[in-house]
Amino acid sequence: xxxxxxxxxxxxxxxxxxxxxxxxxxxxxxxxxxxxxxxxxxxxxxxxxxxxxxxxxxxxxxxxxxxxxxxxxxxxxxxxxxxxxxxxxxxxxxxxxxxxxxxxxxxxxxxxxxxxxxxxxxxxxxxxxxxxxxxxxxxxxxxxxxxxxxxxxxxxxxxxxxxxxxxxxxxxxxxxxxxxxxxxxxxxxxxxxxxxxxxxxxxxxxxxxxxxxxxxxxxxxxxxxxxxxxxxxxxxxxxxxxxxxxxxxxxxxxxxxxxxxxxxxxxxxxxxxxxxxxxxxxxxxxxxxxxxxxxxxxxxxxxxxxxxxxxxxxxxxxxxxxxxxxxxxxxxxxxxxxxxxxxxxxxxxxxxxxxxxxxxxxxxxxxxxxxxxxxxxxxxxxxxxxxxxxxxxxxxxxxxxxxxxxxxxxxxxxxxxxxxxxxxxxxxxxxxxxx
Amino acid sequence: xxxxxxxxxxxxxxxxxxxxxxxxxxxxxxxxxxxxxxxxxxxxxxxxxxxxxxxxxxxxxxxxxxxxxxxxxxxxxxxxxxxxxxxxxxxxxxxxxxxxxxxxxxxxxxxxxxxxxxxxxxxxxxxxxxxxxxxxxxxxxxxxxxxxxxxxxxxxxxxxxxxxxxxxxxxxxxxxxxxxxxxxxxxxxxxxxxxxxxxxxxxxxxxxxxxxxxxxxxxxxxxxxxxxxxxxxxxxxxxxxxxxxxxxxxxxxxxxxxxxxxxxxxxxxxxxxxxxxxxxxxxxxxxxxxxxxxxxxxxxxxxxxxxxxxxxxxxxxxxxxxxxxxxxxxxxxxxxxxxxxxxxxxxxxxxxxxxxxxxxxxxxxxxxxxxxxxxxxxxxxxxxxxxxxxxxxxxxxxxxxxxxxxxxxxxxxxxxxxxxxxxxxxxxxxxxxxxxxxxxxxxxxxxxxxxxxxxxxxxxxxxxxx
Numbered sequence: 055x056x057x058x059x060x061x062x063x064x065x066x067x068x069x070x071x072x073x074x075x076x077x078x079x080x081x082x083x084x085x086x087x088x089x090x091x092x093x094x095x096x097x098x099x100x101x102x103x104x105x106x107x108x109x110x111x112x113x114x115x116x117x118x119x120x121x122x123x124x125x126x127x128x129x130x131x132x133x134x135x136x137x138x139x140x141x142x143x144x145x146x147x148x149x150x151x152x153x154x155x156x157x158x159x160x161x162x163x164x165x166x167x168x169x170x171x172x173x174x175x176x177x178x179x180x181x182x183x184x185x186x187x188x189x190x191x192x193x194x195x196x197x198x199x200x201x202x203x204x205x206x207x208x209x210x211x212x213x214x215x216x217x218x219x220x221x222x223x224x225x226x227x228x229x230x231x232x233x234x235x236x237x238x239x240x241x242x243x244x245x246x247x248x249x250x251x252x253x254x255x256x257x258x259x260x261x262x263x264x265x266x267x268x269x270x271x272x273x274x275x276x277x278x279x280x281x282x283x284x285x286x287x288x289x290x291x292x293x294x295x296x297x298x299x300x301x302x303x304x305x306x307x308x309x310x311x312x313x314x315x316x317x318x319x320x321x322x323x324x325x326x327x328x329x330x331x332x333x334x335x336x337x338x339x340x341x342x343x344x345x346x347x348x349x350x351x352x353x354x355x356x357x358x359x360x361x362x363x364x365x366x367x368x369x370x371x372x373x374x375x376x377x378x379x380x381x382x383x384x385x386x387x388x389x390x391x392x393x394x395x396x397x398x399x400x401x402x403x404x405x406x407x408x409x410x411x412x413x414x415x416x417x418x419x420x421x422x423x424x425x426x427x428x429x430x431x432x433x434x435x436x437x438x439x440x441x442x443x444x445x446x447x448x449x450x451x452x453x454x455x456x457x458x459x460x461x462x463x464x465x466x467x468x469x470x471x472x473x474x475x476x477x478x479x480x481x482x483x484x485x486x487x488x489x
Numbered sequence: 490x491x492x493x494x495x496x497x498x499x500x501x502x503x504x505x506x507x508x509x510x511x512x513x514x515x516x517x518x519x520x521x522x523x524x525x526x527x528x529x530x531x532x533x534x535x536x537x538x539x540x541x542x543x544x545x546x547x548x549x550x551x552x553x554x555x556x557x558x559x560x561x562x563x564x565x566x567x568x569x570x571x572x573x574x575x576x577x578x579x580x581x582x583x584x585x586x587x588x589x590x591x592x593x594x595x596x597x598x599x600x601x602x603x604x605x606x607x608x609x610x611x612x613x614x615x616x617x618x619x620x621x622x623x624x625x626x627x628x629x630x631x632x633x634x635x636x637x638x639x640x641x642x643x644x645x646x647x648x649x650x651x652x653x654x655x656x657x658x659x660x661x662x663x664x665x666x667x668x669x670x671x672x673x674x675x676x677x678x679x680x681x682x683x684x685x686x687x688x689x690x691x692x693x694x695x696x697x698x699x700x701x702x703x704x705x706x707x708x709x710x711x712x713x714x715x716x717x718x719x720x721x722x723x724x725x726x727x728x729x730x731x732x733x734x735x736x737x738x739x740x741x742x743x744x745x746x747x748x749x750x751x752x753x754x755x756x757x758x759x760x761x762x763x764x765x766x767x768x769x770x771x772x773x774x775x776x777x778x779x780x781x782x783x784x785x786x787x788x789x790x791x792x793x794x795x796x797x798x799x800x801x802x803x804x805x806x807x808x809x810x811x812x813x814x815x816x817x818x819x820x821x822x823x824x825x826x827x828x829x830x831x832x833x834x835x836x837x838x839x840x841x842x843x844x845x846x847x848x849x850x851x852x853x854x855x856x857x858x859x860x861x862x863x864x865x866x867x868x869x870x871x872x873x874x875x876x877x878x879x880x881x882x883x884x885x886x887x888x889x890x891x892x893x894x895x896x897x898x899x900x901x902x903x904x905x906x907x908x909x910x911x912x913x914x915x916x917x918x919x920x921x922x923x924x925x926x927x928x929x930x931x932x933x934x935x936x937x938x939x940x941x942x943x944x945x946x947x948x949x950x951x952x953x954x955x
Contacts, residue, residue: 077845084847091849095751098744099764105816106767109774112786293667301661302668315671320870320940321933322877324904325678328929331911332681339558354674361671387657415775418879418904422911444777444880451781451884459785466778473773 113470117463119218120255123265124209126180127246130159130188131202142196152185152192156207164237175234181208181265206248211264211457213238217247255464259430260446264457267450269465271432275345275425275440276414276472282349282436283356283413288406290353291360292395295402298361299368300390319358326355327422335423342424343439351419356409363405367398400487407480411473417444443469491624495550495631502632503543506639510538513643514652529652537656541642544659546635553627561619568615569608584609592616682933685926692920693721698927700724704890704901706910706921721924723931725890729807729900733882734875736811736896737818742868744815745822750852752823753830772820780884783813788885795897803887803899810885811896814878818871825870829863829947830856862946869943873936879904903928 134140136158137150157177161167167176184207191205192198209217212230216238230238241247259271294315302308330351334340340347371394379389395402420426425441426449433440441449443465450462514534518527527534562585566574573584591613646652690698701722748768752761788809795802802808833856841851857864887899888909910925 084850088847088849091852092751092755095747095755098747099751099756099760101744102748102764102767102771102819105819106770109778109782109816110770112782113778116785290667290670293664294671297661297664297668301664311668311672314675316944317937317940318671318675320873320936321678322874322879322904322936324877324879324907325682325929325933327911328907328926329674329678329681332685332926333677338555354670357671357674385653385657387660411773415773415777417775417777418883418908421883421908424912426912444775447777447781448880448884451777451784462781466781469775470778473775477769477773 113463113466116460117467118460119215120460120464121252122218122249123252123254124214124217125206125248125250126209126213126241127204127206127248128156128159128180128184128188129163129202130156130191130205131162132188132192132199133158134200137199139199142199144193144196147189147193147196147199150189150192152189156180156185156188164240172233175231176237179210179213179230179234179237181210182263183208183266208265209247211455214265215457217249255461259432260428260441260449261430262428264453264455264461267458267461269443269446269468271429272441272443272446272465273468274432274434276442278345278433278436278440279348279352279420279442280410280414282346283353284406284410286350287353287356287360287409291357291406291409292364292402294357295361295364295368296390296395299365300386300394315358315361319362322418323355323416324418324422326351327419329354330419330423341437341439343427343429343441344437345433345440345442346436347423348420348425348442349436351423352413352416355416355419356413359409359412360402360406363408364398364402367401367405368394370401371397400483404480404483404487407476407483411476411480414473414476415444415469417448420445421448443472492550492554495628496547499543499546499550499631499635502546502635503539506542506635507535507539509639510643510646511535513646517646517648526648528649529654533653533656534646534650537652537659538639538642540656540659541638542635545638546631549631549634550627553630557623557627561616561623564619565612565616569612588612588616592620596620678933682926682930685923686930689920689923689927693924693927697721698723698924702892704906706906706924721920723903723928725892726901726903726906726928727931728892728894729886729890730876730902730904732807732894732896732900733811733814733886733902734872736808737814737875738868738872740812740815741818741822741871745819745871746826746864748819748823749826749830753827754848754852754856768820768823771816772824774817776817776878776880777884779813779817780880780882783809783881783885787813800897802897805885805887805899806897807886807900808896810882813885814875814881817878817881818875821874822867822871825867826860826864829860829867832863833859862949866943866947869939869946873939873943876939877904877932877936879908883908903932907932 132155136155137152138154139146139150157173160177160180161173164176167173187207188205191203195203213234216230216235238247254266255268257270258266258268261267298308298311302311330347334347334350335342340350375393375397376389379393380386384392420442425445427439427441428449429439429441431438447462447465447469450458450465511531511534514527514529514531515521515524518524518531524531565585565588573581576584588609591610595613595617698721701720702724703720703722704725705720748764752764756764784805788804788806791806791809791812792802792804837855837859838851841855842848846854882902882905886905887901888905889899890901890906891898893900907925907928910921910928
């Protein structure tokens with residue numbers, strides 16, 4: 055009997071021994087696996103960082119050229135015969151032939167430009183806006199009529215790109231030929247070319263000419279659209295959240311609304327564009343391309359975000375606040391508006407800012423309601439045709455001119471900094487709220 | 490007065506009636522010192538009156554705006570000779586449009602000398618007169634309504650008057666109405682998509698749309714023109730959408746999941762505090778920026794890379810769009826999976842670690858199986874977002890409807906076609922425009938189904954541990 059026990063014990067010992075052995079033997083493999091898994095996780099995180107870095111640096115790198123542009127000094131002779139005017143009255147100056155004056159002055163400075171073809175190439179090096187630049191100059195200085203005067207005008211975007219990129223003339227990617235390159239060099243030797251900060255990028259509207267195009271129109275359109283969105287979605291969202299949290303009876307209707315809000319938050323944005331097109335434009339007859347319609351569509355889209363955030367924030371207000379207010383005789387409405395809402399406000403504002411940031415970057419629904427039109431004028435009211443920053447980015451990204459590549463990236467930077475400001479203010483609000 | 494001025498006038502009237510009712514309430518109480526004898530505060534009297542002044546007026550304005558054009562048009566048709574009214578619809582609308590253009594010119598003062606023999610000009614003049622009358626009537630009616638409401642209400646004021654309770658009932662009603670806006674939006678979406686889709690399916694049979702393999706929505710203007718027979722088989726679009734979504738998912742699911750696991754289980758507090766903003770940046774970048782990145786950086790890079798390996802890659806390859814869409818989805822998957830993993834009770838994890846499992850074994854054999862419903866929910870939501878994503882594919886994927894599974898070729902998606910069909914000139918009776926709404930219906934139904942399933946899966950999971 056003793057023996058059997060002994061043998062049993064030794065069996066167990068042997069078994070334990072073998073299990074320990076097996077575990078020990080496998081430990082190395084298991085630890086290697088552990089390390090591999092950990093490395094995989096770490097590299098996934100690193101991959102994320104690399105992506106952010108690539109995305110931002112790529113866009114910033116591409117945007118840099120857009121902030122400068124080249125100007126060329128031209129000795130313009132404001133010859134009365136060229137301009138076709140007799141005197142310096144404002145009416146005659148407004149209608150004078152500046153194109154002829156500019157071209158004749160250009161040819162006079164470069165006598166070697168002779169054939170028609172050469173002349174065409176030569177004048178193409180200056181922005182189409184150059185004649186308006188000299189017009190503005192003469193109208194400001196009418197006493198210069200009949201005299202020779204150096205005026206700085208914008209270079210054409212092809213010359214501008216050539217000077218920035220240094221792609222060899224005539225090669226693929228370069229848009230100017232060898233002849234134009236020689237002229238550019240001559241101009242440079244005469245120090246007639248200057249690089250300046252591109253103010254007009256921030257102060258002018260869209261244009262077909264890259265050297266003239268700016269984001270002001272799109273920026274103003276964005277501000278107007280966001281204003282409409284905020285005015286509509288903030289009160290609606292807060293009211294809906296307040297109703298659902300403080301007043302709604304637990305019944306079918308409330309359930310339907312809740313499920314509906316959750317589902318609406320996941321509807322693709324382009325569907326809201328279809329709604330805007332079919333209902334707001336075709337049925338209600340509001341104008342196409344207007345910030346008003348864009349704002350309505352975007353506010354319907356952000357409404358679920360704002361409602362969900364506001365509800366969470368209202369729910370976080372301690373019940374003791376409500377009980378105290380009700381206890382000293384406040385009505386439910388007074389409790390809700392006088393005590394719960396002010397306490398929930400920071401959270402509501404954070405949610406609103408996040409919702410607005412979403413709306414700010416939204417493009418697809420605005421394409422549907424016709425905010426893709428090419429619009430030069432800066433909009434001034436919510437019913438003017440206009441475009442917004444993301445749509446402007448989309449439009450410029452589609453343009454074939456190389457100079458628009460930099461413009462697009464620069465517009466993206468403007469949009470991203472706008473977003474950054476909004477998100478940082480939301481984060482600051484949240485932090486203040488948490489204290 | 491036009492509608493926006495009227496709204497300002499109404500707002501001003503409401504403010505005025507607030508002040509007026511307050512004065513009135515103080516007077517009824519018998520002076521400022523006896524205000525306490527009133528059943529409600531004077532400002533509550535004011536607020537109630539302001540609502541009574543503003544809300545009916547806004548309601549009338551809304552009704553008027555909806556019906557004005559129709560009523561004015563029917564007046565115009567009565568004015569015109571009978572044979573005009575019997576023109577076919579398209580011609581009639583052209584005819585009326587001419588009149589409206591003349592009318593707009595008269596309003597602007599550009600058309601002063603009326604040609605008495607031109608019927609359209611006479612009609613335009615009549616239209617302008619009717620519109621002006623309507624505008625006056627509208628303003629007068631609105632002012633009358635708000636004045637009547639305010640006078641009626643103020644005449645009933647007394648010391649016992651329950652102004653606060655009445656005002657609160659109105660506010661509660663307004664709050665209820667606001668909560669209904671989200672529901673109205675959904676109804677609006679459903680009706681707008683379904684209504685136009687039914688029209689589309691009356692000219693293109695549904696099975697042809699769902700199972701046809703050829704998509705070329707351009708319809709020739711004349712029958713003898715080349716190109717564009719108008720084929721509406723949406724299978725290539727569905728296939729293209731699925732291909733791009735699949736590529737995105739192949740990138741996003743492992744990356745997002747591993748990021749979530751690493752950040753929630755291994756990472757130090759410091760790494761977490763810098764990795765979270767990184768994910769927020771990825772999530773916050775507008776899709777149009779991703780589209781630009783895909784079209785101008787990733788797509789050329791993949792094309793050159795493929796070219797150097799001897800592969801022919803389309804310049805608008807599905808791979809580029811899919812990869813960038815995957816980048817966009819990563820933060821989405823990682824944050825939702827993070828929630829799912831951290832929601833697993835700590836005891837499960839500690840039990841497994843206590844038994845001697847390595848952290849990775851704990852994660853793979855205990856945490857992930859317990860979190861799987863949440864992760865599946867996250868993936869389904871991400872899927873619905875990828876399918877509905879528009880700008881990346883509009884900018885980086887192609888327009889041509891190729892039925893292919895090769896990621897190096899160019900494919901098109903449902904959202905790309907909706908945008909292409911609906912930007913530019915539209916006519917709301919051509920199948921080309923209506924096809925966009927049919928595609929929208931498909932998109933809406935698919936994403937809604939995915940979302941409902943995802944929410945159900947997540948909810949079921951939560952019940953397990955609560």
